[in-house]
Amino acid sequence: MLKPTPMLLGLGDRLLPLASRVPFKLQRLALEKGLNRIFAGPLKDGAFDMLEGRWLRLHIRDLGLSWCLTRSRTGLCIAAREQADASISGDWREFLLLASRQEDPDTLFFRRRLSIEGDTELGLAVKNLIDSLDPELLPSWLWRGLEAAGKGVVAAG
Secondary structure (H helix, E strand, O other): OOOOOHHHHHHHHHHHHHHHHOOHHHHHHHHHHHHHHHOHHHHHOOOOHHHEOOOEEEEEHHHOEEEEEEEEOOEEEEEOOOOOOEEEEEOHHHHHHHHHOOOOHHHHHHOOOEEEEEOHHHHHHHHHHHHHOOHHHOOHHHHHHHHHHHHHHHHHO
């Protein structure tokens, strides 16, 4: 596996914004299938029920990407635009640090590297849910990649 050197992270800075050019229908298909497969257990156990009938907007500012997420009876659903009850915003590196557990979520929010707007109770519940999920839920290749990339962001400073 490639180690996330500053050069590769810089390449990410240049290539990841191209994701905003991927048609939303493809983004939605990939995200819904992936999220519902990865989080099948927590969905079944009710971990995402706080999103039922409510919308959370995830906005990756520097990539120009955002998705609205809700919980329906069939699983997690993604929409391009909905009236969001809460919004979590930040740059891609901050979301990577959150997902890879290389930075404490509270620190990311306290330092305003990630921000919650709207229903902060819902936003904090989702943040706590993300923090409580076992990385073992992810396919091992994906977790190793996220962890290595997160370590690369930390090392790059």
